[in-house]
Amino acid sequence: MNKSLAWRSNAQKMFRQAVLRGLRFYKRAISPMFPPSCRYVPTCSEYMYDAVVKYGVAKGVWLGLKRLSRCHPFHPGGYDPVP
Numbered sequence: 001m002n003k004s005l006a007w008r009s010n011a012q013k014m015f016r017q018a019v020l021r022g023l024r025f026y027k028r029a030i031s032p033m034f035p036p037s038c039r040y041v042p043t044c045s046e047y048m049y050d051a052v053v054k055y056g057v058a059k060g061v062w063l064g065l066k067r068l069s070r071c072h073p074f075h076p077g078g079y080d081p082v083p
Contacts, residue, residue, distance in 0.1 A: 016057050023049045039077025044068050050082045 027045045038044050048064025055063065063082065071077070 012057075016052065019052055019057050019061070020049060023052070039071055039075060040067070040080045041078070042081070044071055047080070047082060054082055 023045055027049075031045060040047065042050065044064065044067055047067050048060065051063040052060030054060065067080070
């Protein structure tokens, strides 16, 4: 692997880890301050975390944002795993 590809791969891993740390921070520090209100299993933050692990940052965050847009009182919710 040449230097530019190695650097790019390393930068992508670091960015992915930063996003995952941000999601863990939200789940542990911010989410407990609010009453549970997620209509889905797994919760929206767990869903986005799993999606980023499975698909990478771009697609994982996109899937998580799509899921958040469906999380409202007029949607029934239920079991909705990461595809």
